[in-house]
Amino acid sequence: MHVFTPRGVCSRAIRVELDGDAVSNVEFEGGCSGNLKAIAKVSRGMTVDQIAELWEGNTCGNRKTSCVDQLVCALREAQCTQAG
Template sequence: MIDLDFKPRGVCARMIHVELSDDGSAIENVAFDGGCNGNLKAIGRLVAGQPVDSIVELLQGNTCGPRKTSCADQLTLALREAQAKVRA
């Protein structure tokens, strides 16, 4: 399993914890520290077991209010960073 703690920028969440399958293709678990608790727990449940590429395609570029990013958008950066650990 690939584990990563990602510090998001420009959002309310303080940390995103990501666990991917050994080959980095599927999301095992996602948890957020801070942010909109109910919504972010829901995102974690919705993405568990899903392919990384599908979730990145779906959530990348999502914004929050006037911000140019969102917790969901920051999650896509965390997922790609975790995948990079597999290739390293």
């Protein structure tokens, strides 16, 4: 499991697991619990590119990022770690 520390959002950590290029598990620590649990469920089985297409660049309020935007960062970081 890869642990990512998001920046500029309410969640304190994002834990992701990849099976190749597909997401097998996502867990958020902190943030809007109900919404983030739903995002985690929807993400399972999707590829990193599919998730990026949906949520990369999404903002929250007046912030320049959001938890789902940070999820894309976490997944890309996990891909690099997995490849290395």
